[in-house]
Amino acid sequence: xxPTPPDIGQDEAxxxxxxVEHRRQQVLAEIDVPGWYWxxxxxGWVAVGVGTQFGGIWAVILSPVxxxxxxxxxxxxxxxxxxxxxxxxxxxxxxxxxxxxxVIAFVIGLWAVTLGVALVADADGARxxxxxxxxxxxxxxxxxxxxxxxxxxxxxxxAGAV
Amino acid sequence: MTAPRFDELIHPSTRxxxxxxxxxxxWIEFGYVRDQLGLSDSALSKQFSTLEEAGYxxxxxxxxxxxxxxxxxxxxxxxxxxxxHVAALRAVVAMAESETTTL
Numbered sequence: 510x511x512p513t514p515p516d517i518g519q520d521e522a523x524x525x526x527x528x529v530e531h532r533r534q535q536v537l538a539e540i541d542v543p544g545w546y547w548x549x550x551x552x553g554w555v556a557v558g559v560g561t562q563f564g565g566i567w568a569v570i571l572s573p574v575x576x577x578x579x580x581x582x583x584x585x586x587x588x589x590x591x592x593x594x595x596x597x598x599x600x601x602x603x604x605x606x607x608x609x610x611x612v613i614a615f616v617i618g619l620w621a622v623t624l625g626v627a628l629v630a631d632a633d634g635a636r637x638x639x640x641x642x643x644x645x646x647x648x649x650x651x652x653x654x655x656x657x658x659x660x661x662x663x664x665x666x667x668a669g670a671v
Numbered sequence: 672m673t674a675p676r677f678d679e680l681i682h683p684s685t686r687x688x689x690x691x692x693x694x695x696x697x698w699i700e701f702g703y704v705r706d707q708l709g710l711s712d713s714a715l716s717k718q719f720s721t722l723e724e725a726g727y728x729x730x731x732x733x734x735x736x737x738x739x740x741x742x743x744x745x746x747x748x749x750x751x752x753x754x755x756h757v758a759a760l761r762a763v764v765a766m767a768e769s770e771t772t773t774l
Binding site for chain 2: 591
């Protein structure tokens with residue numbers, strides 16, 4: 510083991526390690542999807558709701574398919590969690606894969622919630638159950654998406670501290 | 672596991688902060704590092720020059736949206752030096768703790 514300079518004491522080493530950890534946390538704070546992503550998801554959800562509610566049979570079939578295709582095209586980079594802004598690219602091993610898995614699970618959950626709300630609204634005699642359900646879920650996206658990312662960042666921050 | 676290797680060049684607080692930021696990223700914009708560290712452009716450029724001359728980082732200048740941007744990234748040598756330095760710091764702390772336990 511190469512010699513450590515004798516003038517480096519425990520306190521100085523600890524302070525240096527604290528600096529390293531503080532800077533690591535600053536980069537971890539950048540793990541997120543781009544700001545436009547939740548708006549894209551929410552507005553897309555409402556658009557699908559409008560298509561399903563007011564369109565013909567083709568709109569009912571095509572609007573979710575088109576939205577899904579557009580989402581898939583944009584998702585790969587956006588859901589990596591490494592490019593919240595154009596200021597930096599978080600390393601893949603630092604960002605992990607949780608962002609993509611969490612958002613995909615979130616989206617699958619949203620489909621289930623949409624279906625459930627639409628069925629309940631329909632049973633309750635709502636005039637536009639699909640539109641109502643899509644608006645409810647869009648609000649859930651805008652409120653829940655950033656909270657989901659914050660929870661993931663806390664998880665990443667706890668893992669692998671210096 | 673990385674072998675401990677104390678690095679005099681990295682150890683000063685400002686340079687340690689720069690390298691620690693870069694170690695968690697593929698690249699970082701010059702302006703982001705400047706804002707996080709609260710340094711002036713000239714002070715940060717000076718630190719970057721020192722680290723660049725040592726072969727620890729590279730600066731890539733590019734024009735995007737009519738703005739000049741500088742992306743900074745650690746070289747493999749810089750990353751290895753940082754990992755070795757952190758291992759050396761941990762070794763100092765571990766040694767001190769083991770001495771305390773022995774006493």
